[in-house]
Amino acid sequence: MAKTPFYHRSALRFECTGCGACCTGSPQDYVAVDRVEQEKIRVWLGISKKWFRRRYILRLGQHTEGLASAEGGSCVFLDQAMRCRIYPVRPRQCRAYPFWPEVLRNRWSWRAEALRCEGIGRGGVVPLRRIETALKATRR
Ligand code: SF4
Numbered sequence: 001m002a003k004t005p006f007y008h009r010s011a012l013r014f015e016c017t018g019c020g021a022c023c024t025g026s027p028q029d030y031v032a033v034d035r036v037e038q039e040k041i042r043v044w045l046g047i048s049k050k051w052f053r054r055r056y057i058l059r060l061g062q063h064t065e066g067l068a069s070a071e072g073g074s075c076v077f078l079d080q081a082m083r084c085r086i087y088p089v090r091p092r093q094c095r096a097y098p099f100w101p102e103v104l105r106n107r108w109s110w111r112a113e114a115l116r117c118e119g120i121g122r123g124g125v126v127p128l129r130r131i132e133t134a135l136k137a138t139r140r
């Protein structure tokens with residue numbers, strides 16, 4: 001029988017402070033972005049398909065593409081003030097954070113993520129429905 005996820009038994013608190021830390025990382029980290037999401041971002045930026053793909057998209061595998069990284073591994077859309085330049089059209093993966101499968105694996109992975117995300121443990125209890133919706137959004 002499948003084990004009940006820990007977040008069904010423990011209330012999770014989260015409130016984003018907008019610190020931008022989740023948009024930084026190593027060049028090995030990437031934000032997956034499908035073609036529909038890419039088109040939304042491209043239209044938002046008002047640039048050509050060719051330039052958009054060349055400047056912002058990384059081919060990661062036969063069926064996987066991600067956002068390019070800036071120098072140092074931060075997302076290419078993170079500005080100097082640590083704000084997302086495409087916030088209204090950011091990909092599902094960004095919207096779902098920190099409710100990613102690997103972060104919600106168990107209580108220790110959730111606590112460990114708090115070292116990166118200062119919003120974990122802050123604010124009110126997140127409704128279970130919101131967590132499940134975010135998790136679902138990460139499945140492609
Ligand atoms: S698209 Fe925006 S929210 Fe997503 S990683 Fe890049 S800067 Fe952060």
Ligand code: SF4
Nearest residue numbers: 016017020022117119
């Ligand atoms: S690291 Fe956490 S608190 Fe900071 S911007 Fe990302 S989600 Fe918000």
